[in-house]
Amino acid sequence: MVETNNDQFLSIKNVSTAFKINGQFYDAVSNVNLEVKHDEILAIVGESGCGKSTLATTIMGLHDPEETKISGEIDFEGTDLLKLDEQGYNKVRGAKIGMIFQDPLSALNPLKRIEDQIQEVMVYHTKMNEKQRHARVIELLNQVGIEDPERTAHQFPHQLSGGMRQRIIIAIAIACKPDLIIADEPTTALDVTIQAQILDVLRDIQRENHAGIILITHDLGVVAETADRVAVMYAGQIVEQGTASQIFNEPKHPYTRSLLRSMPQRDNENDELYVIQGMVPSLQKMPKAGDRFAPRIPWIPASAHEAQPKMHDIGDNHLVRCTCYKDFYFPDQVKEGAGHESN
Amino acid sequence: MWKTILRRVLIMIPELIILSILVFLLAKAMPGDPFTGSINPRADPAQIHHLMAIHGLYDPWYQQYWNWVAHLFHGDLGMSYEYQEPVVDLIQQRGANTLWLALFTMVLTYGIGLPLGMYAAHHEGKLQDTLVRVYTYVTMSIPFFVVLVIGIWIFGYALNWFPTSGSVSAQASGLGGTVLSRLDHIILPGLLGALFGTVNIVQYLRSEVIDAKHSDYVRTARSKGVPMKDIYRHHIFRNSLLPIAAFAGYSITGLLGGSIFTEMVFSYPGMGLLFLNAINFRDYTVITALVLLYGFLNLLGTLLSDIVLSIVDPRVRVE
Numbered sequence: 001m002v003e004t005n006n007d008q009f010l011s012i013k014n015v016s017t018a019f020k021i022n023g024q025f026y027d028a029v030s031n032v033n034l035e036v037k038h039d040e041i042l043a044i045v046g047e048s049g050c051g052k053s054t055l056a057t058t059i060m061g062l063h064d065p066e067e068t069k070i071s072g073e074i075d076f077e078g079t080d081l082l083k084l085d086e087q088g089y090n091k092v093r094g095a096k097i098g099m100i101f102q103d104p105l106s107a108l109n110p111l112k113r114i115e116d117q118i119q120e121v122m123v124y125h126t127k128m129n130e131k132q133r134h135a136r137v138i139e140l141l142n143q144v145g146i147e148d149p150e151r152t153a154h155q156f157p158h159q160l161s162g163g164m165r166q167r168i169i170i171a172i173a174i175a176c177k178p179d180l181i182i183a184d185e186p187t188t189a190l191d192v193t194i195q196a197q198i199l200d201v202l203r204d205i206q207r208e209n210h211a212g213i214i215l216i217t218h219d220l221g222v223v224a225e226t227a228d229r230v231a232v233m234y235a236g237q238i239v240e241q242g243t244a245s246q247i248f249n250e251p252k253h254p255y256t257r258s259l260l261r262s263m264p265q266r267d268n269e270n271d272e273l274y275v276i277q278g279m280v281p282s283l284q285k286m287p288k289a290g291d292r293f294a295p296r297i298p299w300i301p302a303s304a305h306e307a308q309p310k311m312h313d314i315g316d317n318h319l320v321r322c323t324c325y326k327d328f329y330f331p332d333q334v335k336e337g338a339g340h341e342s343n
Numbered sequence: 344m345w346k347t348i349l350r351r352v353l354i355m356i357p358e359l360i361i362l363s364i365l366v367f368l369l370a371k372a373m374p375g376d377p378f379t380g381s382i383n384p385r386a387d388p389a390q391i392h393h394l395m396a397i398h399g400l401y402d403p404w405y406q407q408y409w410n411w412v413a414h415l416f417h418g419d420l421g422m423s424y425e426y427q428e429p430v431v432d433l434i435q436q437r438g439a440n441t442l443w444l445a446l447f448t449m450v451l452t453y454g455i456g457l458p459l460g461m462y463a464a465h466h467e468g469k470l471q472d473t474l475v476r477v478y479t480y481v482t483m484s485i486p487f488f489v490v491l492v493i494g495i496w497i498f499g500y501a502l503n504w505f506p507t508s509g510s511v512s513a514q515a516s517g518l519g520g521t522v523l524s525r526l527d528h529i530i531l532p533g534l535l536g537a538l539f540g541t542v543n544i545v546q547y548l549r550s551e552v553i554d555a556k557h558s559d560y561v562r563t564a565r566s567k568g569v570p571m572k573d574i575y576r577h578h579i580f581r582n583s584l585l586p587i588a589a590f591a592g593y594s595i596t597g598l599l600g601g602s603i604f605t606e607m608v609f610s611y612p613g614m615g616l617l618f619l620n621a622i623n624f625r626d627y628t629v630i631t632a633l634v635l636l637y638g639f640l641n642l643l644g645t646l647l648s649d650i651v652l653s654i655v656d657p658r659v660r661v662e
Contacts, residue, residue, distance in 0.1 A: 098566070
């Protein structure tokens with residue numbers, strides 16, 4: 001299980017996911033390149049509708065092939081996931097990639113006992129017998145911090161609190177010790193104290209299993225607390241990518257800077273929160289060319305943007321899309337302070 | 344779970360008492376009397392008064408009610424004025440007829456409805472689904488009695504495949520012959536009834552399955568690597584059958600009440616027809632007995648639904 005090399009084992013190359021809307025395909029994720037290594041937590045950050053969840057479900061192969069068009073390559077431990085058929089994918093899902101979902105209230109089948117729902121994943125991926133599976137269920141429940149595993153195993157989802165249900169979902173995701181865990185907003189539906197506990201559980205599991213984690217969230221606080229590397233997504237594209245400290249301490253892309261600046265800051269009590277102008281364009285209205293963020297920073301002259309914005313490595317694998325970051329400033333010229341203190 | 348059931352049964356007792364009082368009073372409030380229409384119109388009104396008095400129809404309502412309840416507990420629902428037979432016997436004969444028809448209709452309804460609903464949902468948005476939906480909409484928009492009349496005309500008269508009235512042929516002899524003849528008489532009304540009954544089930548089930556298909560827990564199951572056909576078996580089917588199971592309790596008792604339309608058109612001597620005739624003839628004893636029975640069946644239906652639900656849905660159980 002433990003792999004000593006720290007090489008990337010998931011590499012996403014030029015992946016685009018397009019949805020069919022009124023007979024035409026529109027990109028929800030366009031040309032994304034990402035890598036994940038063992039033992040690392042990669043956070044994908046962005047506002048609702050930026051394509052981060054779509055990217056996750058694309059990796060999991062959960063899209064209806066008739067309604068979506070996916071291109072590119074998802075190289076996972078030597079196989080291109082996008083070339084797998086449903087049967088082949090079923091051997092990967094649950095076994096090698098586990099997924100944690102956003103809403104613990106609806107992600108569990110209300111009519112099945114917790115034990116059965118956790119065991120199900122083992123039935124398909126292991127040769128364990130009933131007794132071994134039960135033992136593993138109890139072990140998992142302990143691992144995710146359930147206090148009375150025997151009792152909880154026999155309960156139904158509605159008898160558990162939201163935090164406990166999220167722990168169950170984590171237990172399902174890690175039951176077969178997957179190499180990659182995709183956590184899609186795992187703490188969004190939970191209150192803050194539970195959030196911290198869940199993140200702790202995730203970190204512990206990662207340490208124990210040496211898994212790579214893709215953590216999808218819109219919560220910069222969660223990112224700052226947990227992530228090793230961060231990819232910022234806007235309108236289906238990655239606009240900036242780097243280590244957590246690069247992103248939080250030296251944000252470059254206007255979108256990253258705006259996001260960090262719109263976070264409330266304890267020491268800036270008199271400041272009004274920064275608001276990014278405008279809205280994310282809908283899939284149908286997405287501009288075909290040019291910087292997709294340009295309309296939301298209209299005070300930056302068009303000449304500052306690239307015609308076809310590319311990712312630029314500005315050192316130490318810190319990637320930024322478009323050259324406009326060089327000329328970017330905030331309109332009111334207020335000293336940019338947000339973000340620096342968040343770590 | 345036993346607690347849930349016990350509690351539900353206990354609640355039924357006051358419900359039944361109130362029901363019986365209401366039923367009794369409503370029957371009393373109907374205009375007319377049971378004798379005026381049934382004897383010589385030139386008869387002396389004094390004679391009618393005499394008959395009314397003999398039958399205790401001038402007593403205060405609570406005394407009449409009490410008599411009725413006391414007899415009820417002895418299994419005596421009174422004599423039918425119209426048929427001059429004990430009401431209990433009447434209900435037994437008619438009830439048996441209705442029971443056969445109801446069971447047959449029920450089996451057909453669910454036998455057709457469940458697979459059809461699943462099939463449509465499985466092919467959501469495709470041609471197969473559209474065809475099933477067209478069938479449900481067309482059937483729903485034609486009044487039931489029109490379907491019955493057209494059905495009886497085509498299959499009964501024009502093609503002459505099935506008998507058009509009664510519950511058993513007078514020529515039928517022996518046990519086998521009687522059973523076959525009975526079956527022969529319920530096939531057409533049963534089929535037509537099922538044609539109608541399936542519509543609800545198909546539409547219900549179809550939307551339930553489609554909901555379940557797109558639900559988060561199915562996505563969770565897929566992310567576990569469970570093949571879609573197993574997801575249908577283990578997750579979607581059971582969850583979608585929930586409301587149908589709850590509905591089944593009502594529909595059983597509904598069918599036992601007898602379909603007035605079906606029994607009218609097919610002159611099928613069941614409970615529905617008995618009820619209709621009883622109203623026409625002001626046959627109080629029969630009316631009160633039947634309404635009480637229907638009320639009781641309804642209560643039983645909800646009880647049955649609750650029990651079924653508490654078995655299949657853990658969220659309903661009282662801890």
